[in-house]
Amino acid sequence: MSEVKTQEFRRASAKVLANAKLQSYLGRSMGTFDGARAEAIEEISPERWEELRQQGREIKRHTLDNLDYYLEMLQERVTANGGHVHFAKDAAEARAIVGQIAQTRGLKLAIKSKSMVSEEMGLNPFLESIGTEPVETDLGEYIIQLAEETPFHIIAPAMHKSKEEVSELFGEKIGRPNLQDIEAMAGAAREVLREKLVSADMGITGANFLVAETGTVTLITNEGNGRFCTSVPRVLVSITGMEKVVPSMEDLATFIRLLPRAATGQRISSYVTHVYGPKRPEDEDGPEEYHLIIVDNGRSKLLADPDLREALYCIRCGACLNTCPVYRKVGGHSYGWVYPGPIGAVVSPVLVGLERSKDLPNASSLCGACKDVCPIKINIPHMLLKLRSQISEGSPTSSTKASFVDRITSKGYRRLMSSPRLLGMARTLGLLAQWPFSRGSFIRRMPIPPFSRWTRTRDMPALAPKSFRQVWKERLEEEGR
Amino acid sequence: MIEGVGTPSEQFIASVREALGRKAGPPERPYARMVEERASVEERAEATMERLSANRRANVDELARVASLRGWVVHRAEGVEDAVGYVYQLAQKLETRRVVRSVEDVFGDVPLDDALTSLGATVHVMARGDESAGSFDPADADLGVTGVDYAIAETGTAVILPRRGVSRVTSLLPPVHVALVKPSQTLEGLDDLYLLRRLAYLRDGVDAGSYMNFITGPSRTADIEQTLVIGAHGPRETHMVILDWGL
Structure with missing residues (x-):
């Protein structure tokens, strides 16, 4: 089998992102393909x-x-x-x-x-x-x-x-x-x-x-x-x-x-x-x-999984690559194996093993552009979600387990979101806790793990001073007056 | 043949079946196309031929339009002289030394050899047992001329099927290719072609042919910086001469 480097996605994509020449070039090329496709459909x-x-x-x-x-x-x-x-x-x-x-x-x-x-x-x-x-x-x-x-x-x-x-x-x-x-x-x-x-x-x-x-x-x-x-x-x-x-x-x-x-x-x-x-x-x-x-x-692993079988409908046109905001930035080599882009993020992990391809299904904003352009209407975002869940909960073909942090975070999140009282309390606490870190409406850097890992590659929107419920209530009162 | 390597077919297919959780046998929900009786395919083909013959003029017009969009230089010849004259002038312009052509009925309608020879070019035919072939290497030809089996209006495509006298490389090796198209060979769309070829296979099996080539304009590549270059491994120039008389 050709060399598998799917486990190096983060490092490889960081390198491509830092290459300014390749960046400007990639955007243009992808635009050409994407435009030609749109014209042909018109x-x-x-x-x-x-x-x-x-x-x-x-x-x-x-x-x-x-x-x-x-x-x-x-x-x-x-x-x-x-x-x-x-x-x-x-x-x-x-x-x-x-x-x-x-x-x-x-x-x-x-x-x-x-x-x-x-x-x-x-x-x-x-x-x-x-x-x-x-x-x-x-x-x-x-x-x-x-x-x-x-x-x-x-x-x-x-x-x-x-x-x-x-x-x-x-x-x-x-x-x-x-x-x-x-x-x-x-x-x-x-x-x-x-x-x-x-x-x-x-x-x-x-x-x-x-x-x-x-x-x-x-x-x-x-x-x-x-x-x-x-x-x-x-x-x-x-x-x-x-x-x-x-x-x-x-x-x-x-x-x-x-x-x-x-x-x-x-x-x-x-x-x-x-x-x-x-x-x-x-x-x-x-x-x-x-x-x-x-x-x-x-x-046959894709075939046996009813959630993933449609990945095999792919006719290898590359349209999902050309349109994908992630592929357009990180390019094909970052995916680390033969099939890059959104469809590669589904196919490669199953073909080479989920354990060493955990980053691929996560390398997507789930914006759905890939599904929209696919000539076979393959529901790639749905399959990416399925793979994410297999990564954190294990599957018949993979023994991966969610990390301790992931498990308590999702458990805590579930509790929080099902209780308005808890959510309100958490908001008040959050407003206090974020105060030293937030600049404007964003938190750009947090010093301690696991939060620091999150903000290393992205900005986190800060909690707004007033919650939506508060704003809504005030609006209603104003209008009632 | 190849022994001891690979997975035996029964085992491979059984593992696919197992992955699907399916029992052996035809699909539970049949695919209409695949359970259609031969008689019904034949009826559809007959209806297609009638439609094509009724719409021939419109289909030839569309073929000419789409073919030129796809990069063919299209010439609608009004008679034999016009067709021969077009190829003659092309050969003259290209300073053609060596022409290679296939052996097909269409060259009886459009006799090119004398005109090309009068230019000082040699004409070789790519057919076994032909003396003139001799030590000639078709890769040395600077012009290739063939007939076609069908031309598809929807895509501007010339379709070439194998037969005695038709080499696969006559339309591939020389840098310039001329395809002679009879209006009666024009099909409206891809559906017509595939229906007719499907029927041919159902009737004759592999005797319907070992290959089928679609040619649509010149060879091209855009593999460097997405910049289109005309003329990759195949011809850089393709001419479609429509023998547009006696419809």
Whole structure:
């Protein structure tokens, strides 16, 4: 599995927050994505968009609720189409399958089209270790492969890199120094990668959708690298999370209307590639061998929890990242694993373990923007709340316990809020106690734990001199007069 | 094939079933689309074909409009000469040396080879057993010409299916791609395409084809600073020539 750093969320995000250049840059980039999405929805009309979201949601719900049935159908059809289907319960199994394919067939050069699951598996270092050269061919993925980093964003992996940084990287790693403009950089990458694209013996792709009824893998891309991966190499391997299935080819119409619009604001991407299996005798070219690897890697934990199952409806458009006030500040790497942002804050803790991801579900103001922009209407805030409660109260899959302070605080809060008399007394005490710390209407620093921990990263509104009940009473009396 | 690695399918699927707390078998609440009889799918396809033929003019107009929004250079040719002339002029402008094209019926309607050869360009066809292919590497071509199987008005998309004489790379390797579209190939929306392809699979299984490619305008990337660059790994320039006669 790729390295997990979810436990370092606080430290990593503090570092990004302190980086003024990255901050100004992030806000702009996210705004671009968010604006493009909003325009695309305006164009198709908000009413139609709502209809499509509902359709998408219902298809996903039905499929996930009956996933075993549709996986069986998918396996049967891909096999009938001449492909091989493999199942991997975790990252290690998935790596072993890819390794076996590469080694038994002597494959030396693997061109990869974007696959998040391959990031989960840490596939690239593994391929290198068995002597198969992995080459990321999506420009963003290629940049972060050269930089030896992980994706910053689901659909724009290298969005945190300025063109100056890319220029430097290309000078250092691929011998193309002093490129000034972005077009020249894209051109250089195109030239260097073209050689790999036409000579690779192994193609590795992810999958955006898997159609059970026809055994079809669907890839949505803009650069054309996905088409190379599915056309040129003699062995093609698609690696995918098990949740990507939809029942029928006709369901694709809904998702192809949803995904590019939500992701980049496009009516459709430049390429949509549908793979049914290896080439047929009458085909001019195409892969001689086709493998589909279906990966669980913790997804069945999401499936088994009725509160969290809908996290698997995600079609990886990145809209919730672009709109999230937290992601827009802390960026993708702070989340510490493959999936960042609001959806990552749900998926990562379950996939890598709640114990070491406690900060992720808390890294949200629960403003609900993620749910509003989600093309599948996934209720992310609700799931974040569920995870918070699992963190403090434990769950069937996690043994975490609330801290002593948390427990007495919430117990005390419950008592206080259910008694007007106690609340009044606490207010009077609070007014006295806050006096040395409050400046204006805020308490900016408190000296003793646990309060000091709270005010280290946020300001606390001070108690107002008059309570709402008091103000209300006075108003009524005034009006009565 | 691949032995001793991975989880056996029965075991994997059983664990998914267990996570769901479900019994084996089809969905309790069936999905209307998946329990539809073949005859009903065929009826819908027939109705679709009738609708398409009745609305052909409007669909071709919409195709031309959306395709140019999506980055195609669209030319509506009024006759054979016009279509050949367009490709001729394009090749002239690009100083084309090597053209690669597929082997399809559409080249019987629009004979390009002589015109292109008269420019001094060589025309290669990407088909097995073709002598002219020889040692030619399609990656060296500077222009690729193909027909299409369908064109979708809703998205401005050319759809290419596999068949003898149609290589996957003719529309991918050269920096410029020309797609020849017959009005009768125009579909109104994605629903029409997927209905027809679904039916084809229900009838013929994998004989309906090993892949299906959608092409919508030039290849592009915005992976550096969200700045759009046209021309990533695929063609930087795409032309849609609509053979707009004899509707």
